[in-house]
Amino acid sequence: MIESLSYIGFTSPRASEWEELGPAVLGLQLAPRQPDGVIRLRMDDAAYRIAIADGPVDNLDHLGWGVAGPAAFEAAVATLQSKGVTVTREGDDLAARRCVVDLASFCDPFGWRQEISWGQACRQHTFQPGRPMSGFVTEAGGLGHIVLVVPDLARAEAFYMGVLGFRLSDEVRFMGLKIHFYHCNTRHHTLAMLEMPGVTGVVHLMLQVASLDDVGTALDIVQRRGYPMSMTLGRHANDHMVSFYFRTPSGFDIEYGWGAVEIEAAANRPMLYDTGDIWGHHPPEDGMDLPGILRPVPAV
Ligand SMILES: [Fe+2]
Structure with missing residues:
Protein backbone atom coordinates (compact mmCIF):
# COMPACT_ATOMS: atom_id res chain seq x y z
CA MET A 1 0.00 0.00 0.00
CA ILE A 2 2.61 2.54 1.15
CA GLU A 3 5.46 3.38 -1.25
CA SER A 4 7.54 5.70 0.92
CA LEU A 5 7.68 8.26 3.71
CA SER A 6 7.19 11.29 1.49
CA TYR A 7 6.90 14.04 4.12
CA ILE A 8 6.80 14.45 7.88
CA GLY A 9 5.63 17.19 10.25
CA PHE A 10 6.54 18.10 13.81
CA THR A 11 5.42 20.80 16.22
CA SER A 12 7.77 22.51 18.63
CA PRO A 13 8.01 25.62 20.81
CA ARG A 14 11.51 26.01 19.31
CA ALA A 15 10.42 25.66 15.68
CA SER A 16 12.15 28.91 14.71
CA GLU A 17 15.57 27.37 15.49
CA TRP A 18 15.14 25.10 12.45
CA GLU A 19 15.55 28.09 10.17
CA GLU A 20 19.23 27.94 11.13
CA LEU A 21 19.59 24.28 12.13
CA GLY A 22 18.08 22.92 8.92
CA PRO A 23 20.39 24.62 6.42
CA ALA A 24 23.53 25.35 8.44
CA VAL A 25 23.81 22.05 10.31
CA LEU A 26 21.90 19.47 8.28
CA GLY A 27 22.39 20.92 4.79
CA LEU A 28 18.63 21.12 4.15
CA GLN A 29 17.19 23.94 2.05
CA LEU A 30 14.55 26.30 3.43
CA ALA A 31 11.43 26.24 1.25
CA PRO A 32 9.71 29.58 0.63
CA ARG A 33 7.62 30.57 3.66
CA GLN A 34 3.85 30.07 3.20
CA PRO A 35 1.24 32.21 5.03
CA ASP A 36 0.93 29.53 7.77
CA GLY A 37 4.46 30.37 8.98
CA VAL A 38 5.52 26.70 9.12
CA ILE A 39 9.21 26.04 8.50
CA ARG A 40 9.48 23.66 5.56
CA LEU A 41 12.76 22.04 4.65
CA ARG A 42 13.78 20.51 1.35
CA MET A 43 16.22 17.68 0.81
CA ASP A 44 15.67 17.09 -2.90
CA ASP A 45 13.48 18.46 -5.70
CA ALA A 46 10.25 17.78 -3.78
CA ALA A 47 8.54 20.99 -2.61
CA TYR A 48 9.51 20.06 0.95
CA ARG A 49 10.09 16.96 3.06
CA ILE A 50 10.19 18.10 6.70
CA ALA A 51 7.85 20.65 8.30
CA ILE A 52 8.30 22.15 11.78
CA ALA A 53 5.33 24.16 13.00
CA ASP A 54 5.21 26.35 16.07
CA GLY A 55 3.35 24.53 18.84
CA PRO A 56 3.10 24.37 22.62
CA VAL A 57 4.94 21.05 22.99
CA ASP A 58 7.45 18.99 21.04
CA ASN A 59 5.45 16.45 19.11
CA LEU A 60 5.24 14.41 15.95
CA ASP A 61 2.33 16.03 14.14
CA HIS A 62 1.97 13.68 11.17
CA LEU A 63 3.63 10.98 9.11
CA GLY A 64 3.04 11.53 5.38
CA TRP A 65 3.04 8.25 3.48
CA GLY A 66 3.13 8.34 -0.31
CA VAL A 67 1.14 6.01 -2.56
CA ALA A 68 1.62 5.49 -6.29
CA GLY A 69 -1.21 7.55 -7.76
CA PRO A 70 -4.97 8.15 -7.78
CA ALA A 71 -5.94 4.49 -8.24
CA ALA A 72 -3.59 3.35 -5.48
CA PHE A 73 -4.92 6.16 -3.28
CA GLU A 74 -8.55 5.05 -3.74
CA ALA A 75 -7.55 1.43 -3.16
CA ALA A 76 -5.70 2.40 0.03
CA VAL A 77 -8.69 4.34 1.39
CA ALA A 78 -10.97 1.38 0.62
CA THR A 79 -8.56 -1.08 2.28
CA LEU A 80 -8.24 1.08 5.39
CA GLN A 81 -12.00 1.40 5.70
CA SER A 82 -12.54 -2.32 5.13
CA LYS A 83 -10.16 -2.98 8.04
CA GLY A 84 -12.11 -0.73 10.36
CA VAL A 85 -9.88 2.37 10.21
CA THR A 86 -11.71 5.72 10.30
CA VAL A 87 -10.39 7.70 7.32
CA THR A 88 -10.94 11.41 6.65
CA ARG A 89 -10.66 12.66 3.07
CA GLU A 90 -8.91 16.00 3.37
CA GLY A 91 -9.71 19.05 1.26
CA ASP A 92 -7.80 21.22 -1.14
CA ASP A 93 -6.57 23.58 1.58
CA LEU A 94 -4.60 20.88 3.43
CA ALA A 95 -3.48 19.33 0.13
CA ALA A 96 -2.03 22.72 -0.85
CA ARG A 97 -0.21 23.06 2.47
CA ARG A 98 1.20 19.54 2.15
CA CYS A 99 2.09 20.22 -1.51
CA VAL A 100 0.30 17.09 -2.82
CA VAL A 101 -2.61 16.50 -5.17
CA ASP A 102 -4.83 14.59 -2.75
CA LEU A 103 -4.61 13.19 0.75
CA ALA A 104 -6.54 11.38 3.46
CA SER A 105 -5.81 11.07 7.17
CA PHE A 106 -6.29 8.54 9.98
CA CYS A 107 -4.61 7.57 13.25
CA ASP A 108 -2.53 4.58 14.30
CA PRO A 109 -3.56 2.64 17.44
CA PHE A 110 -1.50 4.97 19.67
CA GLY A 111 -2.87 8.24 18.31
CA TRP A 112 -0.12 9.18 15.82
CA ARG A 113 -1.67 10.99 12.86
CA GLN A 114 -1.02 9.33 9.52
CA GLU A 115 -1.60 10.84 6.09
CA ILE A 116 -1.58 9.06 2.74
CA SER A 117 -1.20 11.10 -0.40
CA TRP A 118 -0.21 11.04 -4.03
CA GLY A 119 1.25 13.64 -6.40
CA GLN A 120 3.92 15.35 -4.31
CA ALA A 121 4.84 18.74 -5.83
CA CYS A 122 8.28 18.71 -7.38
CA ARG A 123 10.48 21.19 -9.21
CA GLN A 124 13.25 19.55 -11.19
CA HIS A 125 16.88 20.57 -10.59
CA THR A 126 16.05 23.19 -8.00
CA PHE A 127 17.42 21.64 -4.80
CA GLN A 128 20.31 23.60 -3.38
CA PRO A 129 21.72 22.37 -0.07
CA GLY A 130 21.84 24.88 2.77
CA ARG A 131 25.61 24.42 3.02
CA PRO A 132 28.15 22.68 0.79
CA MET A 133 27.45 18.92 0.77
CA SER A 134 26.76 16.22 -1.79
CA GLY A 135 23.02 15.74 -1.21
CA PHE A 136 20.54 13.31 0.30
CA VAL A 137 19.53 9.77 -0.67
CA THR A 138 15.79 10.00 -1.30
FE1 LIG B 1 17.98 4.81 12.65
Whole structure:
Protein backbone atom coordinates (compact mmCIF):
# COMPACT_ATOMS: atom_id res chain seq x y z
CA MET A 1 0.00 0.00 0.00
CA ILE A 2 2.61 2.54 1.15
CA GLU A 3 5.46 3.38 -1.25
CA SER A 4 7.54 5.70 0.92
CA LEU A 5 7.68 8.26 3.71
CA SER A 6 7.19 11.29 1.49
CA TYR A 7 6.90 14.04 4.12
CA ILE A 8 6.80 14.45 7.88
CA GLY A 9 5.63 17.19 10.25
CA PHE A 10 6.54 18.10 13.81
CA THR A 11 5.42 20.80 16.22
CA SER A 12 7.77 22.51 18.63
CA PRO A 13 8.01 25.62 20.81
CA ARG A 14 11.51 26.01 19.31
CA ALA A 15 10.42 25.66 15.68
CA SER A 16 12.15 28.91 14.71
CA GLU A 17 15.57 27.37 15.49
CA TRP A 18 15.14 25.10 12.45
CA GLU A 19 15.55 28.09 10.17
CA GLU A 20 19.23 27.94 11.13
CA LEU A 21 19.59 24.28 12.13
CA GLY A 22 18.08 22.92 8.92
CA PRO A 23 20.39 24.62 6.42
CA ALA A 24 23.53 25.35 8.44
CA VAL A 25 23.81 22.05 10.31
CA LEU A 26 21.90 19.47 8.28
CA GLY A 27 22.39 20.92 4.79
CA LEU A 28 18.63 21.12 4.15
CA GLN A 29 17.19 23.94 2.05
CA LEU A 30 14.55 26.30 3.43
CA ALA A 31 11.43 26.24 1.25
CA PRO A 32 9.71 29.58 0.63
CA ARG A 33 7.62 30.57 3.66
CA GLN A 34 3.85 30.07 3.20
CA PRO A 35 1.24 32.21 5.03
CA ASP A 36 0.93 29.53 7.77
CA GLY A 37 4.46 30.37 8.98
CA VAL A 38 5.52 26.70 9.12
CA ILE A 39 9.21 26.04 8.50
CA ARG A 40 9.48 23.66 5.56
CA LEU A 41 12.76 22.04 4.65
CA ARG A 42 13.78 20.51 1.35
CA MET A 43 16.22 17.68 0.81
CA ASP A 44 15.67 17.09 -2.90
CA ASP A 45 13.48 18.46 -5.70
CA ALA A 46 10.25 17.78 -3.78
CA ALA A 47 8.54 20.99 -2.61
CA TYR A 48 9.51 20.06 0.95
CA ARG A 49 10.09 16.96 3.06
CA ILE A 50 10.19 18.10 6.70
CA ALA A 51 7.85 20.65 8.30
CA ILE A 52 8.30 22.15 11.78
CA ALA A 53 5.33 24.16 13.00
CA ASP A 54 5.21 26.35 16.07
CA GLY A 55 3.35 24.53 18.84
CA PRO A 56 3.10 24.37 22.62
CA VAL A 57 4.94 21.05 22.99
CA ASP A 58 7.45 18.99 21.04
CA ASN A 59 5.45 16.45 19.11
CA LEU A 60 5.24 14.41 15.95
CA ASP A 61 2.33 16.03 14.14
CA HIS A 62 1.97 13.68 11.17
CA LEU A 63 3.63 10.98 9.11
CA GLY A 64 3.04 11.53 5.38
CA TRP A 65 3.04 8.25 3.48
CA GLY A 66 3.13 8.34 -0.31
CA VAL A 67 1.14 6.01 -2.56
CA ALA A 68 1.62 5.49 -6.29
CA GLY A 69 -1.21 7.55 -7.76
CA PRO A 70 -4.97 8.15 -7.78
CA ALA A 71 -5.94 4.49 -8.24
CA ALA A 72 -3.59 3.35 -5.48
CA PHE A 73 -4.92 6.16 -3.28
CA GLU A 74 -8.55 5.05 -3.74
CA ALA A 75 -7.55 1.43 -3.16
CA ALA A 76 -5.70 2.40 0.03
CA VAL A 77 -8.69 4.34 1.39
CA ALA A 78 -10.97 1.38 0.62
CA THR A 79 -8.56 -1.08 2.28
CA LEU A 80 -8.24 1.08 5.39
CA GLN A 81 -12.00 1.40 5.70
CA SER A 82 -12.54 -2.32 5.13
CA LYS A 83 -10.16 -2.98 8.04
CA GLY A 84 -12.11 -0.73 10.36
CA VAL A 85 -9.88 2.37 10.21
CA THR A 86 -11.71 5.72 10.30
CA VAL A 87 -10.39 7.70 7.32
CA THR A 88 -10.94 11.41 6.65
CA ARG A 89 -10.66 12.66 3.07
CA GLU A 90 -8.91 16.00 3.37
CA GLY A 91 -9.71 19.05 1.26
CA ASP A 92 -7.80 21.22 -1.14
CA ASP A 93 -6.57 23.58 1.58
CA LEU A 94 -4.60 20.88 3.43
CA ALA A 95 -3.48 19.33 0.13
CA ALA A 96 -2.03 22.72 -0.85
CA ARG A 97 -0.21 23.06 2.47
CA ARG A 98 1.20 19.54 2.15
CA CYS A 99 2.09 20.22 -1.51
CA VAL A 100 0.30 17.09 -2.82
CA VAL A 101 -2.61 16.50 -5.17
CA ASP A 102 -4.83 14.59 -2.75
CA LEU A 103 -4.61 13.19 0.75
CA ALA A 104 -6.54 11.38 3.46
CA SER A 105 -5.81 11.07 7.17
CA PHE A 106 -6.29 8.54 9.98
CA CYS A 107 -4.61 7.57 13.25
CA ASP A 108 -2.53 4.58 14.30
CA PRO A 109 -3.56 2.64 17.44
CA PHE A 110 -1.50 4.97 19.67
CA GLY A 111 -2.87 8.24 18.31
CA TRP A 112 -0.12 9.18 15.82
CA ARG A 113 -1.67 10.99 12.86
CA GLN A 114 -1.02 9.33 9.52
CA GLU A 115 -1.60 10.84 6.09
CA ILE A 116 -1.58 9.06 2.74
CA SER A 117 -1.20 11.10 -0.40
CA TRP A 118 -0.21 11.04 -4.03
CA GLY A 119 1.25 13.64 -6.40
CA GLN A 120 3.92 15.35 -4.31
CA ALA A 121 4.84 18.74 -5.83
CA CYS A 122 8.28 18.71 -7.38
CA ARG A 123 10.48 21.19 -9.21
CA GLN A 124 13.25 19.55 -11.19
CA HIS A 125 16.88 20.57 -10.59
CA THR A 126 16.05 23.19 -8.00
CA PHE A 127 17.42 21.64 -4.80
CA GLN A 128 20.31 23.60 -3.38
CA PRO A 129 21.72 22.37 -0.07
CA GLY A 130 21.84 24.88 2.77
CA ARG A 131 25.61 24.42 3.02
CA PRO A 132 28.15 22.68 0.79
CA MET A 133 27.45 18.92 0.77
CA SER A 134 26.76 16.22 -1.79
CA GLY A 135 23.02 15.74 -1.21
CA PHE A 136 20.54 13.31 0.30
CA VAL A 137 19.53 9.77 -0.67
CA THR A 138 15.79 10.00 -1.30
CA GLU A 139 13.77 9.37 -4.50
CA ALA A 140 11.89 6.04 -4.41
CA GLY A 141 13.26 5.38 -0.94
CA GLY A 142 11.46 8.39 0.52
CA LEU A 143 12.93 10.94 2.89
CA GLY A 144 14.54 8.58 5.41
CA HIS A 145 13.30 6.57 8.35
CA ILE A 146 11.41 7.22 11.56
CA VAL A 147 11.75 5.28 14.81
CA LEU A 148 8.78 5.16 17.16
CA VAL A 149 8.34 3.87 20.69
CA VAL A 150 5.27 1.67 20.99
CA PRO A 151 3.83 -0.03 24.08
CA ASP A 152 3.14 -3.31 22.32
CA LEU A 153 4.84 -4.51 19.14
CA ALA A 154 2.14 -7.08 18.34
CA ARG A 155 -0.55 -4.40 18.42
CA ALA A 156 1.60 -2.00 16.43
CA GLU A 157 2.34 -4.65 13.80
CA ALA A 158 -1.33 -5.53 13.40
CA PHE A 159 -1.68 -1.97 12.12
CA TYR A 160 1.61 -1.14 10.38
CA MET A 161 2.09 -4.57 8.80
CA GLY A 162 -1.47 -5.91 8.74
CA VAL A 163 -3.16 -2.72 7.50
CA LEU A 164 -0.47 -0.48 5.95
CA GLY A 165 1.50 -3.39 4.51
CA PHE A 166 4.98 -2.78 5.93
CA ARG A 167 7.26 -5.82 5.77
CA LEU A 168 9.65 -6.92 8.51
CA SER A 169 13.34 -6.31 7.72
CA ASP A 170 15.01 -7.48 10.96
CA GLU A 171 14.81 -7.75 14.72
CA VAL A 172 17.52 -6.37 16.99
CA ARG A 173 17.74 -7.25 20.68
CA PHE A 174 20.33 -5.57 22.83
CA MET A 175 20.63 -3.78 26.17
CA GLY A 176 17.25 -5.24 27.12
CA LEU A 177 15.56 -3.59 24.13
CA LYS A 178 13.58 -5.19 21.33
CA ILE A 179 13.46 -3.25 18.05
CA HIS A 180 11.74 -4.29 14.83
CA PHE A 181 12.65 -2.72 11.48
CA TYR A 182 10.25 -2.51 8.52
CA HIS A 183 10.56 -1.69 4.82
CA CYS A 184 8.14 -0.50 2.16
CA ASN A 185 10.70 0.11 -0.62
CA THR A 186 14.40 -0.61 -1.13
CA ARG A 187 15.44 1.41 1.93
CA HIS A 188 16.43 -1.14 4.59
CA HIS A 189 13.87 0.39 6.93
CA THR A 190 11.51 3.31 6.59
CA LEU A 191 9.98 2.55 10.00
CA ALA A 192 11.37 0.98 13.15
CA MET A 193 9.56 0.41 16.41
CA LEU A 194 11.01 -0.03 19.85
CA GLU A 195 8.85 -1.67 22.51
CA MET A 196 8.48 0.12 25.87
CA PRO A 197 5.45 -0.89 27.96
CA GLY A 198 2.91 1.83 28.70
CA VAL A 199 4.33 4.59 26.51
CA THR A 200 4.56 5.78 22.92
CA GLY A 201 7.02 8.28 21.46
CA VAL A 202 9.46 9.31 18.78
CA VAL A 203 13.11 8.29 19.00
CA HIS A 204 14.70 9.68 15.86
CA LEU A 205 14.39 10.69 12.24
CA MET A 206 17.15 9.44 9.95
CA LEU A 207 18.46 11.41 6.99
CA GLN A 208 20.87 9.63 4.64
CA VAL A 209 23.51 11.60 2.78
CA ALA A 210 25.40 10.73 -0.36
CA SER A 211 28.94 10.70 1.01
CA LEU A 212 30.77 9.72 4.19
CA ASP A 213 32.42 13.15 4.19
CA ASP A 214 28.97 14.73 4.60
CA VAL A 215 28.54 12.75 7.83
CA GLY A 216 31.94 13.84 9.13
CA THR A 217 31.30 17.47 8.20
CA ALA A 218 27.94 17.44 9.96
CA LEU A 219 29.50 15.81 13.03
CA ASP A 220 32.08 18.62 13.23
CA ILE A 221 29.34 21.25 12.97
CA VAL A 222 27.07 19.57 15.56
CA GLN A 223 29.93 19.29 18.05
CA ARG A 224 31.18 22.82 17.38
CA ARG A 225 27.70 24.20 18.00
CA GLY A 226 27.28 22.15 21.16
CA TYR A 227 24.16 20.14 20.33
CA PRO A 228 23.83 17.19 22.77
CA MET A 229 25.17 14.01 21.17
CA SER A 230 22.89 11.00 21.66
CA MET A 231 25.23 8.48 20.09
CA THR A 232 28.78 8.73 18.76
CA LEU A 233 29.75 7.84 15.20
CA GLY A 234 29.20 4.15 14.55
CA ARG A 235 28.01 1.53 12.07
CA HIS A 236 24.80 -0.40 12.58
CA ALA A 237 24.83 -4.20 12.42
CA ASN A 238 21.69 -4.59 10.34
CA ASP A 239 21.55 -1.77 7.75
CA HIS A 240 25.31 -0.99 7.90
CA MET A 241 24.57 2.74 8.20
CA VAL A 242 27.54 4.82 9.33
CA SER A 243 25.93 7.55 11.38
CA PHE A 244 25.80 9.65 14.51
CA TYR A 245 22.85 10.93 16.53
CA PHE A 246 22.17 14.26 18.19
CA ARG A 247 19.22 15.72 20.07
CA THR A 248 17.46 18.51 18.20
CA PRO A 249 15.86 21.42 20.08
CA SER A 250 12.49 19.78 19.29
CA GLY A 251 12.79 16.66 21.44
CA PHE A 252 13.61 14.09 18.78
CA ASP A 253 17.02 12.98 17.59
CA ILE A 254 18.39 13.21 14.08
CA GLU A 255 20.40 10.24 12.86
CA TYR A 256 22.66 11.55 10.12
CA GLY A 257 24.09 8.70 8.10
CA TRP A 258 25.67 7.25 5.00
CA GLY A 259 26.26 3.89 3.40
CA ALA A 260 23.21 1.82 4.33
CA VAL A 261 22.55 -1.39 2.41
CA GLU A 262 19.40 -1.61 0.35
CA ILE A 263 16.90 -4.39 0.85
CA GLU A 264 15.55 -6.65 -1.84
CA ALA A 265 12.03 -7.14 -0.55
CA ALA A 266 11.28 -10.47 -2.20
CA ALA A 267 14.59 -11.98 -1.12
CA ASN A 268 14.67 -10.64 2.42
CA ARG A 269 14.70 -13.10 5.28
CA PRO A 270 14.43 -11.19 8.58
CA MET A 271 17.50 -11.75 10.76
CA LEU A 272 17.89 -11.56 14.53
CA TYR A 273 20.82 -9.43 15.65
CA ASP A 274 22.04 -9.49 19.25
CA THR A 275 23.87 -6.20 18.88
CA GLY A 276 22.89 -2.86 17.43
CA ASP A 277 26.29 -2.06 16.03
CA ILE A 278 29.43 -3.34 14.36
CA TRP A 279 31.37 -0.51 16.02
CA GLY A 280 30.68 2.81 17.74
CA HIS A 281 27.29 4.37 18.44
CA HIS A 282 28.20 4.78 22.09
CA PRO A 283 25.71 6.66 24.29
CA PRO A 284 26.91 9.54 26.49
CA GLU A 285 28.92 8.49 29.54
CA ASP A 286 26.14 9.59 31.88
CA GLY A 287 23.66 7.35 30.05
CA MET A 288 21.18 7.58 27.24
CA ASP A 289 18.41 10.17 27.62
CA LEU A 290 14.83 9.02 27.22
CA PRO A 291 13.20 10.29 24.01
CA GLY A 292 12.01 13.89 24.40
CA ILE A 293 8.71 12.97 22.74
CA LEU A 294 7.16 10.32 24.96
CA ARG A 295 3.69 9.99 26.43
CA PRO A 296 1.72 7.37 28.32
CA VAL A 297 -0.70 5.12 26.44
CA PRO A 298 -3.74 3.80 28.25
CA ALA A 299 -3.86 -0.01 28.29
CA VAL A 300 -6.58 -1.59 26.16
FE1 LIG B 1 17.98 4.81 12.65
